Amino acid sequence: KNQVEQSPQSLIILEGKNCTLQCNYTVSPFSNLRWYKQDTGRGPVSLTIMTFSENTKSNGRYTATLDADTKQSSLHITASQLSDSASYICVVSARTSYDKVIFGPGTSLSVIP
């Protein structure tokens, strides 16, 4: 069964600190993995997208890693800002006749001053 799990479920950190969010998946055949940021009341916004051959991708203070062998991904946020408070969703796509997407439950991040 295609599944995506994320940890932790929620996280509170001080402004300026770094944090790492985890994503484990059992999706097969694997096509790509994306991280989205979703602010409260808004639609998700894409942060990174990685294919099988990519093991790291950066977008400003966000760095995603992918280990396709262990089927794990992480999203590292450096020098966190208050505006980073949001839900971070890991999305894995299965390569079928089209791109079937499976969403993780998300990690709720709160950055406090």
Add this chain to the structure above:
Amino acid sequence: GAGVSQSPSNKVTEKGKDVELRCDPISGHTALYWYRQSLGQGLEFLIYFQGNSAPDKSGLPSDRFSAERTGGSVSTLTIQRTQQEDSAVYLCASSLADFISTQYFGPGTRLTVL
């Protein structure tokens, strides 16, 4: 440029009524997705349109849900005989092509069924 737009932003309806939710994708995007996000839950895939191919309806929760995409652009999600459990935020996304392309999400329609 214009992103994905959805209307209405909020919809309150009575149980048993039909509702229509609209999505305007980014111009030129061939793929369009509908998702549902219930309170405290993750995103749930509903339906996927790709070009002129038959849509993937595997995520629709019941036969009360249907969607159309006219002219390969605007899409309408219809919920018939709404139930309270249909209350959720309905998100639409579009992407340029398939597989690798990024999905761009609209702001969503918040549906409340009384």
